[in-house]
Amino acid sequence: MKYIDEYRDRGSIEKCSQRIAEAVTGPWTIMEICGGQTRSIAKHGLESLLPSEITLLHGPGCPVCVTPQSILDHAMEIASNPEVVFCTFGDMMRVPGTNTDLAHIKAEGGDVRIIQSPMEALNLARENADKEVVFLAIGFETTAPANAMALYQSKQQGIKNISFLVSQVLVPPAMESILNSPHSKVQGFLAAGHVCTIMGFEEYEPIAQRYQVPIVVTGFEPLDILMGIDMVVRQLEEGRHEVENQYSRSVQREGNLAAQKILNEVFEVIPKQWRGVGEIPSSGLGLKSVYRHLNAALRFPQKIIYEPLSTNCISGQVLQGLKKPNECEAFGKECTPDSPLGATMVSSEGACAAYFHYQNFQA
Amino acid sequence: MCLAIPGKILGISGENSIMPMGKVSFGGVVREVNLAYVPEAKQGDYVIVHVGFAISILNEKEAQLVLNTLDEIDPETR
Ligand code: SF4
Numbered sequence: 001m002k003y004i005d006e007y008r009d010r011g012s013i014e015k016c017s018q019r020i021a022e023a024v025t026g027p028w029t030i031m032e033i034c035g036g037q038t039r040s041i042a043k044h045g046l047e048s049l050l051p052s053e054i055t056l057l058h059g060p061g062c063p064v065c066v067t068p069q070s071i072l073d074h075a076m077e078i079a080s081n082p083e084v085v086f087c088t089f090g091d092m093m094r095v096p097g098t099n100t101d102l103a104h105i106k107a108e109g110g111d112v113r114i115i116q117s118p119m120e121a122l123n124l125a126r127e128n129a130d131k132e133v134v135f136l137a138i139g140f141e142t143t144a145p146a147n148a149m150a151l152y153q154s155k156q157q158g159i160k161n162i163s164f165l166v167s168q169v170l171v172p173p174a175m176e177s178i179l180n181s182p183h184s185k186v187q188g189f190l191a192a193g194h195v196c197t198i199m200g201f202e203e204y205e206p207i208a209q210r211y212q213v214p215i216v217v218t219g220f221e222p223l224d225i226l227m228g229i230d231m232v233v234r235q236l237e238e239g240r241h242e243v244e245n246q247y248s249r250s251v252q253r254e255g256n257l258a259a260q261k262i263l264n265e266v267f268e269v270i271p272k273q274w275r276g277v278g279e280i281p282s283s284g285l286g287l288k289s290v291y292r293h294l295n296a297a298l299r300f301p302q303k304i305i306y307e308p309l310s311t312n313c314i315s316g317q318v319l320q321g322l323k324k325p326n327e328c329e330a331f332g333k334e335c336t337p338d339s340p341l342g343a344t345m346v347s348s349e350g351a352c353a354a355y356f357h358y359q360n361f362q363a
Numbered sequence: 364m365c366l367a368i369p370g371k372i373l374g375i376s377g378e379n380s381i382m383p384m385g386k387v388s389f390g391g392v393v394r395e396v397n398l399a400y401v402p403e404a405k406q407g408d409y410v411i412v413h414v415g416f417a418i419s420i421l422n423e424k425e426a427q428l429v430l431n432t433l434d435e436i437d438p439e440t441r
Contacts (some may be wrong), residue, residue: 003369003409003421004390006430015433036366089414117415119397139414142367145400146414153381194367197411197419227429249426250411250419259400259418349366 003249007221016226017049020233028236029055029185030229031178031321033171034192035062035349036220042358044222054229057185057321058354060174061192063139063167064091064347065319066274071167072097074302075136078165079110081300085128087121088136090114095346098306118150125154125162134296137164142194144168144285145259148266151287154294163296166287169272171195172203173283178320179211186321188232190218190225193247198263200255204243212241219247266291275343276316315342318351325352332356367413369421370396372406387412 006012032038038058041047047056060066076097079086086102093103093114106112111131115121121135137147147168154162171192178184191204196217204215214235218228228246235242245251263285272284287295312330317323325331325344335341337353344350348357370387375398377384383398387410394412398404401417410417 001409001423001426003426006426012430012433019433117397119415142413142418145418146397146416149382149397149399149416156381194411194413194418197367227432246429248429249421249423256400256418258402 004221007219007223009223012223013049013226016223016230020054020226020230021051023230023233023237024051024053025237027053027055028187028233029057030188030190030232031057031059031186032190032218032225033059033061033175034190034195034220035065035347035351035354036194037061037190037192037218037225038351039349039354040220040222040225042354045358046222046225049226050229054233055185056229058318058324058351059178059189059321060274060277060319061140061171061195062344062347062349062351063143063169064095065315065343065350066169066277067092067095067138067167067343068273068275069097070273070302070305071136071165072101073099073304073306074297075165076100076102076105077302077304078134078296078300079105079112081132083132084300085111085113085124085131085133086136087113087115087124087133089138091347092136092138094340095343096340118146119153121150121162122154122157122159125159129161131161132299133162134300135162135164136167138167140169140171140192140195141198142192144263144267145198145256148262151266151291151294152262155291163294163299164287165296166285168267168285169274170269170283170285172207173280174274174277175207176211177277177280177283179207179213181320181322183322186213188214188236189216190228190232191215191243193217193219193224193251196245196247196251196255198256198259200253201243201245201251202253208241208243214241215243217243217245217247217251219250274319276313276319311341313342315344315352318344325355326359328352367411367418369409370394370412372404372408372410374406375404385410385417387417
């Protein structure tokens, strides 16, 4: 078993889509939470393999897309400081702040580095002892343990010239916020397999019960996604609303306990702003007070606060599954991956970029 | 961003470092991966890797069970 080929096998994919077609009797609207799944759906043309009764909505699950403009403005202010080596994941370089993006700050001489793992920030701090190293620590529950380990080790090793600009988001409160909207059409969820690899899926059980929605923990390959949809559809047809696990090769009910231990050591739950959505209670992770000394927001207080620009971008509605990207007037015209108006057009996991790259849209 | 991919552990090292590290092959491309969150991982295991960290060991038995459900449906019972 190679854990990739088996899940891209044409025969299995066809068998599964046939299974879905045979099970469906009514119209059902299902949201995939994770941008990685949105990308996979677009890339493999999975919507075309589904019966017309099923509508997929794309959820808010791309941390790049939901990072608030104010955090990016702050990041750019810090990255412009000649005393700072600023590091971040590559995805963040072109996300627009109010006036510019990190790629432009770098082009203008800012020392901005792309790193593959948060642990590389610690090496940068050791190699640049005369500079301050700042890491933009974003992500959902999947990335949080890696960011937490970098924080934990920085504290353990007493590294003085490192700090973290933290913008960590949590998925379940966002799902509740979507379900609480009077406009929500979501009848079932595919939950994000890698978020659940860390957190397990117990926390989804009260949501499934309270809102009477089936939730299926789902992987990322085409067959995973179709199987997840099949499991949601069967629940909907039978009037059940439970949490089921399609991605059992990676996800256990209790999640990854070693990772959760470090998360609890470093972070605490806080209210959080989501770009395009607004504040969602208890939907973020902030540093615990014993990690205050590693908080870049305190070490480099933000001096300039911009008013958010008003554009025609409807990415907030796209993120909440209220509109599809191609319902945006700017889609593929003023707004393309080369000149994005909103973050959902930047990240390869953003719904707008996924649509742009993989669908045959008419410009 | 949450992209995380399966790879096979070729070897585990790091007795001298603070954390266990492994060499993981992703279809032939080999990378150093932090194994702190999968302390029970062994050489030959497949792990899911995200931003330099292995976050789970893939369970072959579970994978097989799930794949088998596709073959289990008896057309007669539909
Ligand atoms: S297409 Fe561009 S402008 Fe429209 S919602 Fe998406 S990111 Fe915003």
